[in-house]
Amino acid sequence: MTFDRIRTQQDYTDAHAKSVSDPEGFWAAQAETFTWRKTWDTTLVWDFEKPDIQWFAGGKLNITENCLDRHLEKRGNKLALIWEPNDPKERFVRLTYRELHDRVCRYANVLKRNGIKKGDRVAVYMPMVPELMIAVLACARIGAIHSVVFCGFSAQSLADRINDAGAVAVLCSDGMFRGAKEMPVKSVVDEALEQCTTVRRVIVTERVRWAVNMVAGRDVWLHEELTQVGADCPAEVMDAEDPLFILYTSGSTGKPKGVVHTCGGYMVYTDYSFRNVFQVEESDVFFCTADLGWITGHSYMAYGPTLAGATQVMFEGVPTFPDPGRFWQIVDKHGVTIFYTAPTAIRSLMACGIDHVLPYSLHSLRVLGSVGEPINEEAWHWYKTHIGKGKCPIVDTWWQTETGGILISSIAGVTDEKPSHAAYPLPGIQPVLLTAEGKEITENEVEGLLCMKFPWPSILRTTWGDHERCRQTYFSSYTGMYFSGDGAKRDAEGRYRIIGRVDDVINVSGHRFGTAEIESAINTAKGVVESAVVGYPHDIKGQGIYAFVVTEKPVEDPEDMRGSIIESVVASIGRIAKPDKIQFVSGLPKTRSGKIMRRILRKVAENELNALGDTSTLLDPAVVDEIKGGKL
Numbered sequence: 001m002t003f004d005r006i007r008t009q010q011d012y013t014d015a016h017a018k019s020v021s022d023p024e025g026f027w028a029a030q031a032e033t034f035t036w037r038k039t040w041d042t043t044l045v046w047d048f049e050k051p052d053i054q055w056f057a058g059g060k061l062n063i064t065e066n067c068l069d070r071h072l073e074k075r076g077n078k079l080a081l082i083w084e085p086n087d088p089k090e091r092f093v094r095l096t097y098r099e100l101h102d103r104v105c106r107y108a109n110v111l112k113r114n115g116i117k118k119g120d121r122v123a124v125y126m127p128m129v130p131e132l133m134i135a136v137l138a139c140a141r142i143g144a145i146h147s148v149v150f151c152g153f154s155a156q157s158l159a160d161r162i163n164d165a166g167a168v169a170v171l172c173s174d175g176m177f178r179g180a181k182e183m184p185v186k187s188v189v190d191e192a193l194e195q196c197t198t199v200r201r202v203i204v205t206e207r208v209r210w211a212v213n214m215v216a217g218r219d220v221w222l223h224e225e226l227t228q229v230g231a232d233c234p235a236e237v238m239d240a241e242d243p244l245f246i247l248y249t250s251g252s253t254g255k256p257k258g259v260v261h262t263c264g265g266y267m268v269y270t271d272y273s274f275r276n277v278f279q280v281e282e283s284d285v286f287f288c289t290a291d292l293g294w295i296t297g298h299s300y301m302a303y304g305p306t307l308a309g310a311t312q313v314m315f316e317g318v319p320t321f322p323d324p325g326r327f328w329q330i331v332d333k334h335g336v337t338i339f340y341t342a343p344t345a346i347r348s349l350m351a352c353g354i355d356h357v358l359p360y361s362l363h364s365l366r367v368l369g370s371v372g373e374p375i376n377e378e379a380w381h382w383y384k385t386h387i388g389k390g391k392c393p394i395v396d397t398w399w400q401t402e403t404g405g406i407l408i409s410s411i412a413g414v415t416d417e418k419p420s421h422a423a424y425p426l427p428g429i430q431p432v433l434l435t436a437e438g439k440e441i442t443e444n445e446v447e448g449l450l451c452m453k454f455p456w457p458s459i460l461r462t463t464w465g466d467h468e469r470c471r472q473t474y475f476s477s478y479t480g481m482y483f484s485g486d487g488a489k490r491d492a493e494g495r496y497r498i499i500g501r502v503d504d505v506i507n508v509s510g511h512r513f514g515t516a517e518i519e520s521a522i523n524t525a526k527g528v529v530e531s532a533v534v535g536y537p538h539d540i541k542g543q544g545i546y547a548f549v550v551t552e553k554p555v556e557d558p559e560d561m562r563g564s565i566i567e568s569v570v571a572s573i574g575r576i577a578k579p580d581k582i583q584f585v586s587g588l589p590k591t592r593s594g595k596i597m598r599r600i601l602r603k604v605a606e607n608e609l610n611a612l613g614d615t616s617t618l619l620d621p622a623v624v625d626e627i628k629g630g631k632l
């Protein structure tokens with residue numbers, strides 16, 4: 001038995017057991033279902049202490065041959081992509097697998113024509129247009145390492161990511177549509193590139209048809225380049241362990257780090273998890289609402305669905321434009337059967353009222369998914385009742401940029417579900433809960449730090465340019481374990497419930513930020529001495545950003561000062577990291593050694609003013625009363 005497809009609870013139990021007793025045999029059987037130019041020599045080499053993790057070493061392949069070429073014979077005329085524009089009045093675009101293959105090959109030839117080659121890093125900074133997915137696959141086709149940067153990040157963030165990766169090219173658009181707004185993209189790239197020396201080429205996709213500045217010798221229009229190339233582009237042969245992409249993500253310290261995923265293992269795991277978690281059938285229409293700039297868009301838009309030969313919807317716009325029924329209108333319009341979104345979107349649509357759902361039948365839906373943050377029970381039930389009409393299983397999928405694919409989730413309609421519980425580890429996944437001292441908790445009905453004790457094929461391999469940082473962040477806290485940074489509970493039946501981050505990472509609307517990153521952005525505002533940022537429960541966003549700010553002089557015009565702090569954050573990180581609350585304080589609660597006691601600030605932000613705990617070790621306990629008094 002290969003367990004390629006789990007259809008029953010028993011299949012799941014058997015597959016998981018097999019994946020633990022013989023992980024190499026289990027994953028080798030999955031890997032054999034793909035097209036390889038050369039079979040691998042060794043299925044798995046691993047050492048979490050270094051860390052050194054290699055899956056399918058010695059194997060040769062190109063992931064795009066598996067996403068595209070191998071489907072041409074049977075699925076050449078099947079729809080690969082249905083692109084729904086921001087404005088429902090604009091025509092949507094449909095591409096079959098044959099057409100997507102053609103577009104990817106042509107784009108890949110444009111990359112080659114512009115001197116981009118295997119191993120080069122390419123930054124992709126584009127709105128959700130078909131060319132974004134095409135560009136990503138085109139990079140993979142020629143073996144260039146893509147680094148997609150979400151369009152909500154600022155010029156500064158883009159520049160930091162370009163410089164860290166040493167990117168030689170940027171793929172972007174002229175501008176973007178987002179709800180009722182039109183926003184610049186190319187000019188943000190231009191601003192970023194003032195700080196970058198490695199970029200030789202910028203390839204611009206036309207979307208909003210704005211006049212943009214084109215730098216001679218550096219910038220070219222995609223549509224002009226496409227007239228110069230053909231559709232034949234043989235795939236570059238890659239090693240299973242060659243990097244496929246870099247994706248920057250925030251941690252509790254320092255700047256965002258470039259998580260590196262490699263070709264072979266990532267391919268095997270994203271395909272396997274996609275098909276099994278969502279129970280994908282040939283006739284399904286999958287709609288993931290994430291942006292391709294996040295890991296969800298990489299694993300369950302660009303790669304998982306194309307590897308599986310599925311049809312998917314890609315949406316350019318926002319859930320509330322032109323009205324909060326937009327997602328449901330898209331579901332009915334394109335006959336979406338599997339819908340995958342984030343709790344923050346569910347909560348905000350729930351808040352808009354059921355009247356925006358009622359006009360739509362939603363009868364095509366079969367499976368619902370949730371990702372990115374804990375889903376509270378109220379949102380879970382609303383999703384189940386009003387969107388799934390009580391009949392669609394909900395998969396609450398827990399995973400991370402670093403894990404490459406879903407690790408803990410129920411399997412749609414196969415394993416049971418329980419509100420707010422991600423539930424069971426997928427085959428191949430061996431979670432453990434640890435005490436703070438690193439002792440494994442083996443019983444059920446417990447809570448602990450969520451770690452993995454065995455590698456799966458799509459685990460991160462390194463952080464770009466700084467392997468030591470990877471080791472320290474994920475593999476050094478507890479020997480022999482991958483540490484996720486999340487806390488979790490395990491119930492009597494062994495289901496996992498994710499509680500949230502135990503480090504200084506805040507999850508705002510499913511987007512990850514390090515508190516340190518936001519603080520350094522705030523500290524660049526004129527007149528700011530220092531700041532401390534914590535998360536607090538937010539009805540829609542899951543967590544909001546609460547900033548405590550110390551200024552040089554007493555603040556005369558708080559609104560004006562808040563405005564300039566927000567401006568600094570928008571400039572350093574992007575509009576997605578704007579603090580929700582900014583409280584001015586004369587000092588921060590610090591220990592005698594100068595460490596900020598975030599625990600106290602967190603309690604204040606959470607409005608638990610009577611649960612501050614022991615404050616006697618503080619350098620200046622009086623500051624706590626002032627902070628409590630000024631709580632927003």
Ligand code: PRX
Binds near residue numbers: 373
């Ligand atoms: O805290 C967990 C939360 O999101 C973090 C990972 O963020 P990121 O790398 O941006 O990837 C998000 C999309 C996979 C985790 O450490 N998280 C993700 N999924 C869930 C979740 N928390 C609870 N339940 C989930 N289903």
